[in-house]
Amino acid sequence: MTPYSLRLRLLVTGAISVVIALAIAAAGISFLFSAHVERRALAELSVQLDQVLSGVERDSEGQIYLSNRPADPRFNRPLGGLYWQILVEGRLLRSRSLWDHEIPLPVDDLPDGGEHIHMLEGPDGQSLLTVERSVILPRRLGETPMRAAVAVDRAELQAALRDFASDLLPYLLILAAVLILAMAAQIAIGLRPLGRVEARVGDIRSGRSRRLGEDFPTEVIPLATAVDALLAEREAEISRAGMRAADLAHGFKTPLQALLGEAGRLRANGQESHAAAIEETVEAMRGHVDRELMRARASLHRKAARCNVADVAEAVLRVLRRSAAGNQKHWEVDIAPELAVGAEAGELTEMLGAIAENAARHSASRVAIVARPLGQQVEIRIEDDGPGIPPERLSEMTRRGARADESAAGSGFGLAIASELAETLGGGLELRPGNPGLSVRLTLPVAPPET
Amino acid sequence: MAPVKNACRLLILVLILAGPGFAESDHDLARAAASRHEILPLATVIEDISDRYSATLLEVELEREHGLYVYEFELITPEGRILEILVDAATGEILEEEED
Numbered sequence: 185m186t187p188y189s190l191r192l193r194l195l196v197t198g199a200i201s202v203v204i205a206l207a208i209a210a211a212g213i214s215f216l217f218s219a220h221v222e223r224r225a226l227a228e229l230s231v232q233l234d235q236v237l238s239g240v241e242r243d244s245e246g247q248i249y250l251s252n253r254p255a256d257p258r259f260n261r262p263l264g265g266l267y268w269q270i271l272v273e274g275r276l277l278r279s280r281s282l283w284d285h286e287i288p289l290p291v292d293d294l295p296d297g298g299e300h301i302h303m304l305e306g307p308d309g310q311s312l313l314t315v316e317r318s319v320i321l322p323r324r325l326g327e328t329p330m331r332a333a334v335a336v337d338r339a340e341l342q343a344a345l346r347d348f349a350s351d352l353l354p355y356l357l358i359l360a361a362v363l364i365l366a367m368a369a370q371i372a373i374g375l376r377p378l379g380r381v382e383a384r385v386g387d388i389r390s391g392r393s394r395r396l397g398e399d400f401p402t403e404v405i406p407l408a409t410a411v412d413a414l415l416a417e418r419e420a421e422i423s424r425a426g427m428r429a430a431d432l433a434h435g436f437k438t439p440l441q442a443l444l445g446e447a448g449r450l451r452a453n454g455q456e457s458h459a460a461a462i463e464e465t466v467e468a469m470r471g472h473v474d475r476e477l478m479r480a481r482a483s484l485h486r487k488a489a490r491c492n493v494a495d496v497a498e499a500v501l502r503v504l505r506r507s508a509a510g511n512q513k514h515w516e517v518d519i520a521p522e523l524a525v526g527a528e529a530g531e532l533t534e535m536l537g538a539i540a541e542n543a544a545r546h547s548a549s550r551v552a553i554v555a556r557p558l559g560q561q562v563e564i565r566i567e568d569d570g571p572g573i574p575p576e577r578l579s580e581m582t583r584r585g586a587r588a589d590e591s592a593a594g595s596g597f598g599l600a601i602a603s604e605l606a607e608t609l610g611g612g613l614e615l616r617p618g619n620p621g622l623s624v625r626l627t628l629p630v631a632p633p634e635t
Numbered sequence: 636m637a638p639v640k641n642a643c644r645l646l647i648l649v650l651i652l653a654g655p656g657f658a659e660s661d662h663d664l665a666r667a668a669a670s671r672h673e674i675l676p677l678a679t680v681i682e683d684i685s686d687r688y689s690a691t692l693l694e695v696e697l698e699r700e701h702g703l704y705v706y707e708f709e710l711i712t713p714e715g716r717i718l719e720i721l722v723d724a725a726t727g728e729i730l731e732e733e734e735d
Contacts, residue, residue, distance in 0.1 A: 262662065262677055262695040280662045283677050283695075284669035308678035 190378075191371055198367040206360050210352060218345050222313065225336055229315040230299060232256070233334040236268045237317070242325055248272045253279075263307050265337040272321075272330040283307060287333055289316055304335065311338045377401045381408065388415070391489075391632070429480040433473040440466050440473070471600075478534065478601050490631035491529040493555045493564065494519040500536050501553075510544040516552040523555055524631035525562045527609050532628070535605055535613075538598035539566045539624050546570035547621065561611065561627045568621040578615045602626070661697045668697075674704045674724035683727055684708055688718060697724060705730065 232254050239252030250270065253259065258266035264281035269289070271277075276286065285307035299317045306312035312335035321328050377400055387393035395415060396408040443466045451459035497519055504510035525532060536553075543551045547568035555564040573581060581599055603613035611628035668674040674697075681692055690710035698705050704724035711717050721731040 261692075263681065263692075278662065278666075282666075283662045284665045284674075286666070308681070 191375055194371045194375075195364075195368055198371070199364045202360055202363045202367070206356050206363075210349075210356055213352065214345065214349055217348050218341075221341050221344050225313060225341055226301065226315060229313070229334045229336060232266070232268065233299070233315050233317060233332060236270065236332050236334060237319060240270070240272075240321065240325065240330065248275065248277070248321075248325070248328075248330075250277060263310075265310075265340055267306065267312065267335045268333065269335075270330060270332045273328055287312065287314060287335055289314075289331065289333055303338070306335060306337060312336065313338050313341065377404055384408075385411075394419075426480040429476050433476040433480070436469065436473045440470050474601055475604070478605050489528045489531075490524050490526055491532050492521075493523045493525055493532070493562065494521050496529055496532045496536060497553055497555070500533060500540055503537070504540055504544055507541070507544070509541065512549075513544055513547055514550045516550065517554075519553065519555040519564075520557075523557065523562060525611075525628040526631045527628055531605060531609065535602040535626060536564070536566075538602045539613075539626060542598055543568040543570075543622070543624065557630060558627070560630055562630055564626040564628070566624045566626070567618045569618075570621045572617055572621045573615065575617055578617070581615050599624075664699070665697045668704055668724070675727050677706070680706055680722060680724070680727050681708075684710065684720065684722065688712060688720075690718060693717070 235252070235254045236250065239250045239254075240248060241251040243249050248270075254268065256266055258264035259268060259279040259281050261281055262283040266279075267282050267287060268279045269276070269282065269287045271289070278286065287304055287306065289304070290302060297318060299315050302312075302314040302316060304312045304314045314333050314335040316331065316333035318329060318331045321330055381396065381400065381404060384393065384396045388396070395412045397412075398405055398408060400408050443462060447459040447462040447466065450462065494517075497517060501510075501515055501517070505515070527535075540551065540553065543566050547570045550569045552567045553564070554567075555562060557563075599613065599615075606613045606626055606628060609628055611626065614625040614627075616623045616625065665674065665677065669676055677695065681695075684690075685692060688710055690712040693709040693711050695709070696707045698707060706722040706724045708720045708722060709717065710720065719733050720729060722728065723730055
């Protein structure tokens with residue numbers, strides 16, 4: 185699916201509606217202005233027509249003529265844009281502006297004496313807005329019927345409308361820009377809570393928070409609630425699965441122990457080879473069980489996990505010093521008291537316990553545990569003064585089931601599980617030849633800042 | 636001197652009466668001549684003239700000189716120069732051009 189922006193969608197549709205609305209407004213305003221201009225022009229023509237009608241006289245030869253002409257100079261300039269025309273007693277009197285043209289007045293079937301409005305053709309192809317009226321002259325002038333018309337070139341009205349439109353346009357553009365900017369601001373403010381949702385989701389992913397919460401706008405709360413419900417469901421499911429795996433692994437431990445007992449009895453009865461075979465199988469199964477337990481714990485691991493290295497090391501040593509392998513050894517510990525790693529205490533105990541126990545078993549007299557920060561990682565080094573492991577076998581030691589000393593007790597899973605767990609947590613386990621003995625280097629990420 | 640003065644007065648009187656009288660009737664003259672196709676319509680001639688001089692029309696008069704209809708145009712150019720141009724009304728040919 186192509187990514188698209190809600191913001192862009194709103195902005196584009198909003199901008200289009202603003203432009204459409206303003207275009208409709210512009211058309212409406214122009215129409216009103218045009219109607220207004222035409223009304224003004226008709227009112228003016230009506231006044232001019234009255235003046236033409238009042239100026240009619242008879243000269244000494246008895247001919248009708250216009251004694252008092254309208255004063256507008258446009259009546260006098262050829263094709264001047266403003267025209268009058270009189271038809272009386274078969275004679276045609278015209279303004280000078282008409283020049284060689286005659287206004288083609290239509291045959292008026294309704295000489296009701298009122299003013300009639302026509303659109304007629306004028307000189308030079310002009311379109312004329314014409315006001316025309318049929319009257320009866322006074323008795324003094326012979327009570328003869330007369331038809332008079334006054335007309336204006338519509339190009340003048342259209343020019344006024346064009347000027348108005350071009351004056352209006354920049355204001356409409358500014359208005360459109362302001363409206364669109366206001367809308368962009370409205371969208372930015374309106375959609376800001378969605379950014380908060382994104383930040384919260386980021387918090388959940390990084391482990392700083394577990395739920396979205398409910399401090400959102402009303403419209404977002406249903407979504408946040410649904411996401412939170414989903415998160416809770418998933419969390420419960422994972423925890424159930426982890427617990428089932430742990431239960432299963434625990435369930436195996438006692439039967440395996442019982443099997444080992446049976447193998448011991450077989451050995452006592454002199455069936456050495458059968459006992460060894462059973463013990464080997466049991467050790468392999470125990471390895472799987474330990475591994476599954478570790479995995480179950482790792483799946484429940486929280487991103488925000490942290491524990492103090494010195495405290496965990498102290499707890500591990502307390503146990504080891506009481507064990508057969510550890511009580512005779514000299515333990516050297518050098519760990520800064522505030523040093524913390526991104527792991528649960530249980531996880532670190534598991535890893536450190538496996539490595540330290542291994543070191544205690546193989547050391548001659550001394551085991552050193554040193555931890556120090558190394559950039560974004562913490563390095564924990566466990567060194568013993570035992571026989572060590574030949575360099576060519578070092579790498580296979582972290583594989584499952586490998587053991588340096590086949591006769592010694594232990595599953596051979598300890599280092600492999602510790603290595604796997606360290607990798608799951610974003611660190612690693614590395615074996616190196618020590619001086620003398622074996623040097624195990626466990627790296628783990630530095631603990632996230634406390635919130 | 637009195638007869639001369641009287642003659643002058645008479646002349647002025649004639650001019651006053653005749654002047655407007657002639658001016659009033661030149662459009663009727665134009666219509667009559669145009670309807671007989673003796674002259675070109677003013678709109679046609681104006682188009683030619685204003686194209687040629689790229690000037691605006693101030694005033695037009697139609698006169699009859701030696702049996703020839705003559706349009707007398709007064710134009711103003713965009714630079715503000717006022718031109719007077721005589722045009723043969725029958726052909727649209729420019730007869731004379733002078734600056735005021």
